[in-house]
Amino acid sequence: MQEITAEILIERVWSYAEKIRSGEIKASKKHRWAVERFFKDVDRLAEDDCPYYFDAEAVVDFYEWSRQFNHVEGILAGQPIELTDFQLFIAANIYGFYKKENGARRFRKAYIQLARKNAKSQFLALIASYEIFPTQEKHRVFIAGWSREQSDEVYQAILEQLHHAPILKGKYTSANGRVKKYKTNSIIQPLSREARKLGDGKNPSLGIVDKLFVA
Known part of the structure; x- marks a missing residue:
């Protein structure tokens, strides 16, 4: 498997979010809200009083964990699971942001709505x-x-x-x-x-x- 760095993954997340913002990728209103929150959260990380930090390596860990498993059905059966851009965006939000005060994940709840x-x-x-x-x-x-x-x-x-x-x-x-x-x-x-x-x-x-x- 090709080695995937934190920079490569975060670039994928950022590119996906920008395509949602620009309308290149069609998305629901709530999904666009999630993207705008993500941009605001990233911008806020540079502020000294920001209570959160972002751990890109934690996102890499989840991504690499996913690649240990294979698709079990369909045309991709037998191939390693490669997270799509929207899955990676979700993972970056869940596993990327942490509280400075105790190292706990910022987001304790996630609502994921997908078509069949x-x-x-x-x-x-x-x-x-x-x-x-x-x-x-x-x-x-x-x-x-x-x-x-x-x-x-x-x-x-x-x-x-x-x-x-x-x-x-x-x-x-x-x-x-x-x-x-x-x-x-x-x-x-x-x-x-x-x-x-x-x-x-x-x-x-x-x-x-x-x-x-x-x-």
Whole structure:
């Protein structure tokens, strides 16, 4: 694989954002808002009183993690996953900005809305596995949906990625409806509607809600 530097990735993110701003790439109003916020956030980084900093290497880490997995279906089946520009833009916002006071991520919540066939489940699966495998800390990832079938979509995408990743062979088990990392006992587990009704508090490190309906 070609070595990808932080400069190359951030240039891709910046170029994509500029194309959204100029209208070269058509985007929804909320997506354009996200791009404008990104530009403002980057400009603000130069100010002494800015409470945030940007870690480009953290974005590279997520990008390189994604490349450890292969597409499992379609014309790209068997080829390494290469994040698209819009996926990289999302990743740069989630994993790039941190608080100076404690090193925590600036953004704790992200709303991602995509049309069908844009690899949403695949991208969420990458985020889920990235939460538990590259770290030596114990993390718990839970996946919820309007129905168990919907939460299973992301979970099945996770299983497909893990089962085809040689670097993770022997480092986890997938049984009883959840993935468990041996070394830290971190887990990834889809939830049922019954768990929501019972009010079972899971205290997740990461929670993924697929197909969110807001009345």
